Amino acid sequence: MVSNPSPGFFVAFEGGEGAGKSTQVRLLAKALKTGGREVVTTHEPGDTPVGKRLREILLGHETGDLDPRTEALLYAADRAEHVASVVQPALDRGAVCITDRYIDSSIAYQGAGRTLDPADIGRISEWATGGLLPDLTVVLDVDPAVGLTRFSSPADRLEAEPLAFHQRVREHFLALSRGNPRRYLVLDATEPVDDVSATVLAAVESRLT
Ligand code: TYD
Numbered sequence: 001m002v003s004n005p006s007p008g009f010f011v012a013f014e015g016g017e018g019a020g021k022s023t024q025v026r027l028l029a030k031a032l033k034t035g036g037r038e039v040v041t042t043h044e045p046g047d048t049p050v051g052k053r054l055r056e057i058l059l060g061h062e063t064g065d066l067d068p069r070t071e072a073l074l075y076a077a078d079r080a081e082h083v084a085s086v087v088q089p090a091l092d093r094g095a096v097c098i099t100d101r102y103i104d105s106s107i108a109y110q111g112a113g114r115t116l117d118p119a120d121i122g123r124i125s126e127w128a129t130g131g132l133l134p135d136l137t138v139v140l141d142v143d144p145a146v147g148l149t150r151f152s153s154p155a156d157r158l159e160a161e162p163l164a165f166h167q168r169v170r171e172h173f174l175a176l177s178r179g180n181p182r183r184y185l186v187l188d189a190t191e192p193v194d195d196v197s198a199t200v201l202a203a204v205e206s207r208l209t
Pocket residue numbers: 016017018021043044045059075100101102103105106107109110156158159
C-alpha cells in the first residue's frame with residue numbers, strides 16, 4: 001500500500017458500534033477549522049450518490065442475507081467511489097479529510113466478523129482506493145457489550161449481528177493497530193468525550209507540523 005502522497009492530511013476514525021466516532025469527527029473538524037484549516041468530513045458507507053444506494057443495500061434489513069463476498073465487494077465499491085469523488089479531491093486541494101470509517105472497517109467486519117480472509121479484504125480495498133492509506137487512524141475502542149447498548153435508533157443489518165461477531169471485530173481493530181504507533185492511535189472510548197478529543201487533536205497537530 002502507498003500512504004498519502006497528496007498535500008492534504010487524511011484521518012480515519014475506526015471502531016465498533018457505539019464508540020462515539022461521529023462525535024469525535026465533529027469535534028476534531030471544529031477544532032481544526034478554528035485553527036484555520038480547510039476540513040472535509042465524510043463517512044463510509046454512503047457519502048456519494050452511488051454510495052447512498054449501496055448503503056441502503058448494505059444496511060437495510062430488506063436486503064436479507066447477503067453472501068459475505070458480495071457484501072465485501074459492495075463496501076469496496078462504496079469506498080472506490082468515495083475516494084475518487086470526495087477524499088482524493090480534498091487531499092489534492094491540501095485539505096484535512098476526516099472519514100468516519102475506512103479500509104480497516106472492511107478488514108475487521110468482513111474479514112474477522114464474517115470470517116473471510118482479512119488479507120483478501122485488504123487487497124480488494126487496496127485496489128479500490130489505488131492504495132490510499134490514512135496518515136492517522138484513530139481507533140475508538142469499546143467493549144461491544146457496552147457499545148451495542150448505546151444506540152438510539154433500531155439496529156441495522158450489521159449492528160444486529162451477535163455479540164461474538166462484534167467481539168471478533170473489536171479484537172481485529174486492536175490487532176491491526178498493534179505495533180504501528182505512527183499510523184494508529186488507540187483510545188478508550190469510555191473516557192470523557194473532551195479528553196478523547198483533546199488527545200486526538202494533539203496527535204493530529206503533532207503530525208501536521
Ligand atoms: P453507520 O450507520 O454508518 O454507523 P457507525 O459507523 O456509527 O456504526 O454503520 C455502518 C455499518 O457498516 C457499521 O455497522 C459497520 C459496517 N461496515 C462494514 O461492515 N464494513 C465496512 O467496510 C464499513 C465502512 C462499514
